[in-house]
Amino acid sequence: MDRLIKGYGEFKKRADLRLYEKLGKGQFPHTFVISCSDSRIVPEKIFSAEAGDLFVLRNVGNLAGLDDPCFLSALEYALLHLEVDNILVLSHSECGAVKALSEREHIDTEGLEKWFAHETYDGNSMDEAVRNNGIRQYNRILQHALVSRTMKDRELKVELLFFDISTLRLERFCGDKWEEIK
Ligand SMILES: [Zn+2]
Helix, strand or coil, X not given: CHHHHHHHHXXXXXXXXHHHHHHCCCCCCCEEEXXXXXXXXXXXXXXXXXXXXXXXXXXXXXXXXXXXHHHHHHHHHHHHHXXXXXXXXXXECCCHHHHHHHCHHHCCCHHHHHHCCCCXXXXXXXXXXXXXXXXXXXXXXXXXXXXXXXXXXXXXXXXXXXXXXXXXXXXXXXXXXXXXXX
């Protein structure tokens, strides 16, 4: 706890008070991000975003489960109330969730069993499986009725990115291939 309190002190010293005063009246994030809970993946840092820019849902494995009330409520809120311009699935290298799927016999607790009920390890390597996990979530989002309806009504982009932790390389999924973002 001491580390957190010390961190808060530093945050308070550096915080842009005018920005927070404005944010106190409401939020207008441009992007809904579905990211992994992994401590190494911090969307705000990766995209140099300020408080108020990103509406973020973090969970184990950046899953967009269509029977997950947590994901669904965040999606509905992001589209219907916040009217975000983008939905982004942010997948990453060395994802512990995808690794767990490769050793299914180790998924032996109630929470993990439920969480991974609709997920499989799909790939010939960790790298491929992580990317395929991202594609699976991305496709689920695209198939969601509210998403397709919103895309017909107004400008809304659905994107999938892959972040490599050790090299900081960022790649964008372009339908059939991945392209590095420079
Ligand atoms: Zn992960």
